[in-house]
Amino acid sequence: MANARKAGIWAAVALFLITLGAGAFVVAWYLWPEGSGDSASTAGQNPAAGDNPAANQIQVGVYLSAFTATGPHRSPRPYGYETQLRPVKFLRDPSIHLIPVIEPRTRGGAEMTKVLWQNFPGVRPIDASNVDELRKLDVLVATAAADVPFEVLNAIDESVRQGMGLVQRQFGYLNPGYTPQVGELCGFPVGTFGWNPQPIDCEVVGNHPLLGDLSGQIGKMVSIMPNGTVGKLSGIPLIRVKDMKQIRLVAAYHPIGTGEYLYPLYISQLGRGKIVGIGFAQNAATPEILETAHHGKFYLHCVEWLAGRPLN
Numbered sequence: 001m002a003n004a005r006k007a008g009i010w011a012a013v014a015l016f017l018i019t020l021g022a023g024a025f026v027v028a029w030y031l032w033p034e035g036s037g038d039s040a041s042t043a044g045q046n047p048a049a050g051d052n053p054a055a056n057q058i059q060v061g062v063y064l065s066a067f068t069a070t071g072p073h074r075s076p077r078p079y080g081y082e083t084q085l086r087p088v089k090f091l092r093d094p095s096i097h098l099i100p101v102i103e104p105r106t107r108g109g110a111e112m113t114k115v116l117w118q119n120f121p122g123v124r125p126i127d128a129s130n131v132d133e134l135r136k137l138d139v140l141v142a143t144a145a146a147d148v149p150f151e152v153l154n155a156i157d158e159s160v161r162q163g164m165g166l167v168q169r170q171f172g173y174l175n176p177g178y179t180p181q182v183g184e185l186c187g188f189p190v191g192t193f194g195w196n197p198q199p200i201d202c203e204v205v206g207n208h209p210l211l212g213d214l215s216g217q218i219g220k221m222v223s224i225m226p227n228g229t230v231g232k233l234s235g236i237p238l239i240r241v242k243d244m245k246q247i248r249l250v251a252a253y254h255p256i257g258t259g260e261y262l263y264p265l266y267i268s269q270l271g272r273g274k275i276v277g278i279g280f281a282q283n284a285a286t287p288e289i290l291e292t293a294h295h296g297k298f299y300l301h302c303v304e305w306l307a308g309r310p311l312n
Contacts, residue, residue, distance in 0.1 A: 058307045061101040062088060062120075063128060063142040063156075066112060071147045071175065081115050083144035083282045087167070088119055090286075090299040091141070095312070100125040101140065103152055128152040134159040138307040141299070143169035144282040150176065157181055161271030165306025167299070169278035170228055178229075187268030187277050188231035193250040194262050195227040195281070200246050202226065202264055206238040209311050210265065210276065210301060212293030214239075222289045224264045228279025232259050235268025235277065265290070276302045 062085075069081050091098055102125045106112055116125060126133040129151040134140065140156065145168075148156075153172060160166050170193075172182040178191045204211065204220045214220060226241050230249060240261045241247060247262050249255075264287070266277045280287055290298045301311045 056095070057097040058095060058303060058309060059099065059136055059138045060091060060096050060303055061099045061126065061134070061137040061140045062091075063101045063140060063145055064103075064112070064115060064125075065128075065142075065145045065147060065152075066103050066106040066109070067147040067149055067175070068145050069111070073146070074174070079144065079146065081111070085115070085119060086282075086285075087141050087143055087299045090297070091303060093300055095309075096300070096303065099123055099137065101128045101134070101137075102126075103149055104129050129155045131155050131158050131162075134164060135162070137164055139165040139167065139303050141167045141303070142171050143167065143278065145169075145171050146174040148172040148175065148182075153181060153185075157185060157270075160185065160273035160275065163272040165273060165303075166270075166275045167278065167302050167306065168275060169280075170282055173229065183231075184270050185275070186229050187233055187235040187266060187275060188229050189234055191229040191231035192254045193228070194230040194247040194256075196225065196246055196248065199223040199225045199287075201242040202239050203242045204238070205240050206236060208236070208238055208267070210267065210305055211238055212290070212295070212298070212301065214289070214293045222287070224287045224289065225281040225284060226262045226264055226279055227281040228262055228264070229277070230256065230260055230262045232257075233261065233263060233266055233268070235266050235275070237261070237263050237266045239263060239265040274306050276306060 064081060064084055068079055068084065070078050073079050088098065098120060100116055100120045100123060102112065104127055107125060134155055148171065153176065166185065168186060171186055173193045176182060183189055183191050201221050202224045204214050204217050204222065207215050207218065209215065221242065222239065226247065230247060240263045244256050244261060262279055263277065264279045268275045268277060286298050294301050304311050
């Protein structure tokens with residue numbers, strides 16, 4: 001009887017310690033102030049710092065925009081984080097170290113804490129407006145980031161020019177809109193936003209590893225729900241909408257001109273940084289045709305190509 005009572009006491013103590021530790025971790029995520037000395041740049045504390053990452057891992061930042069999640073939107077409800085997080089599950093690979101990249105003064109909020117806890121447990125976020133911190137990344141994935149603060153836009157622009165790779169999907173098109181700076185990051189000198197709510201015929205127009213098994217099949221028609229920048233691309237088109245009469249423009253005053261297209265997939269460059277541009281619907285999964293062509297590794301291949309690694 002005494003032994004049973006003693007075992008029960010030890011079990012209760014163990015449960016208490018586990019609960020206390022978990023509670024302390026959650027409180028730290030909520031309350032630890034930014035710049036408190038235990039940040040992503042603190043030596044020896046966090047693998048995001050690049051001090052001791054796993055050998056040869058690609059350092060990949062995932063931009064989590066609170067401005068987009070809670071700010072101006074065209075949908076009935078705020079956008080939230082779901083669409084921004086879509087690539088994450090496809091990037092969980094031993095070759096990649098995923099790091100959340102957040103806007104200044106957004107850490108500690110209840111929703112952001114939940115997102116970080118569920119998707120990046122134990123990884124401290126870095127500041128999207130800090131070029132020195134962005135310099136630790138090989139690639140930044142910024143998808144469905146409709147609203148981008150100027151301080152973040154400037155930092156990403158400078159980082160790409162310095163050589164950081166960028167996967168962008170509907171980047172900054174709502175705020176600040178298609179300024180020259182946003183246009184360059186999207187690969188268009190002048191752009192506007194267009195879409196079709198249904199899959200339509202799109203044409204393979206390039207030969208490139210990012211086409212996967214579609215490479216070498218110029219002229220092949222694929223069905224994709226297009227959603228992205230319309231304009232004269234300054235980069236290299238890989239897939240484009242076949243009939244632009246099927247595209248609706250947000251800016252009705254901007255008629256579609258000769259040579260202006262919506263490209264579900266393309267590449268461009270800004271300074272020393274390469275860019276993969278994605279122009280398919282953000283509220284749906286990656287088009288099946290692309291996932292099939294990449295054997296389920298579309299986003300992984302985008303990141304590998306940007307980082308100068310072989311496509312696995």
